[in-house]
Amino acid sequence: MGQSTPIILAFIGGVFLALHGGFNAQLSEQLKSPILTSLVAYIISALIAFLAVTVNTRHFPSFHQLKDIPYYLWFSGALFSVAGIGLYYYTIPKLGISTMISIGLFGQILFSVIAGHFGWFGLPTEPIAYKKIFGVLAMTLGIVLIKNT
Known part of the structure; x- marks a missing residue:
């Protein structure tokens, strides 16, 4: 597939x-x-x-x-x-749907990056890499842009 x-x-x-x-x-x-x-x-x-x-x-x-x-x-x-x-x-x-969904998604991504790094809940570990950190930072910038437009 x-x-x-x-x-x-x-x-x-x-x-x-x-x-x-x-x-x-x-x-x-x-x-x-x-x-x-x-x-x-x-x-x-x-x-x-x-x-x-x-x-x-x-x-x-x-x-x-x-x-x-x-x-x-x-x-x-x-x-x-x-x-x-x-x-x-x-x-x-x-907040409006775009702001709320983007902030909610940010919470999901941030938590999932941390949980994945430590392998919480018996799930496979996904070590934090610089690309992931950059992605979280880029998303943060995106949320700021969505919220302030």
């Missing part, structure tokens, strides 16, 4: 996240609650995911496999997701 397909899919995923943030920020303004918007979004997302799982999954994990999953993995991703997405819904109307 090479690298082009995952790169294109990652790009599309980024576009979808920006669309998602824009629509749900509007919903948050209408509902007057980013946390209520998160609840609505996650309920609808759960229903869509349930439908996708029932259509696409041929083999479900056994009870033994489910029991062996560390307990914190059942809730930690969801906790950070709700908090992060709720913050998106809250800050997009205050």
